[in-house]
Amino acid sequence: MAKKITGYSRPQVALHWIVVVLVAFQFLAHDGMEASWRAFLNDEPPPAGRVVLTYMHIAAGSLVLLLALARIYLRFTRGAPAPPADEPRLLQIVAEAVHGLIYLLLLALPITGAIAWFIGLETAGIVHEKLQTILLVAIALHIAGALFQHFVRRSTVLMRMFRPEHS
Numbered sequence: 001m002a003k004k005i006t007g008y009s010r011p012q013v014a015l016h017w018i019v020v021v022l023v024a025f026q027f028l029a030h031d032g033m034e035a036s037w038r039a040f041l042n043d044e045p046p047p048a049g050r051v052v053l054t055y056m057h058i059a060a061g062s063l064v065l066l067l068a069l070a071r072i073y074l075r076f077t078r079g080a081p082a083p084p085a086d087e088p089r090l091l092q093i094v095a096e097a098v099h100g101l102i103y104l105l106l107l108a109l110p111i112t113g114a115i116a117w118f119i120g121l122e123t124a125g126i127v128h129e130k131l132q133t134i135l136l137v138a139i140a141l142h143i144a145g146a147l148f149q150h151f152v153r154r155s156t157v158l159m160r161m162f163r164p165e166h167s
Contacts, residue, residue, distance in 0.1 A: 005079045007165030012078065015071045016161055019106065022060050022067070027136070033057040037116070037125060058117065065110035072103060081165075084155045091145075098141050105135040 008016070032053020036046040046054060083092050109131050116125035149157035 005081050005165065007081055007160045007163065009074070009078055010164040012071070012074050012080075013161055013164040015067055015074070019064060019067050019071065022064050023106075023135070023139070025060055026057060026064070027132070029053055030057060040117075040120070041122065058113075061110040061113050064106055068103060068106035071106075081160055084149075084153070084157065087153070087155070094141075095145055098138055098145065101138045102135070102142060105131055105138060109135060 032050040035050045036054040039046045083095065109128060112124045112128040112131060115121050116128055146158045146161075149155045150159070
């Protein structure tokens with residue numbers, strides 16, 4: 001009989017928060033990449049002082065992709081805790097959809113960014129920019145859902161990402 005999972009493991013929690021920090025970095029320090037991208041499109045050298053931020057953006061994006069793959073692997077091999085027993089099915093569906101969208105975007109953003117930068121496909125750059133906006137919305141929904149669970153429904157859903165299950 002399979003063990004019932006009541007919380008996330010230490011690696012799952014650690015990966016979650018590392019990805020949060022990396023994604024926040026990507027949004028807060030994207031100016032260097034944008035300036036370098038504009039220069040790239042105009043066949044000019046990258047602006048002085050922006051090259052380091054450009055390579056940090058590329059490295060962080062690559063790391064997000066690898067860590068997202070690790071998170072997906074852990075989710076399939078270890079599983080995830082069930083939603084609260086009294087949670088309405090509609091909330092479960094919304095939560096599953098938002099989680100799925102976030103995982104998809106954590107894969108698609110680094111891939112479209114890499115295609116744009118390394119292959120020079122401008123369309124991939126445009127898609128990359130649009131996906132950033134969608135990710136911001138998905139993150140806002142994810143945070144709102146976690147806060148709703150904690151403060152309105154008074155469930156333990158939010159705390160599962162702060163207190164790993166000992167397994």
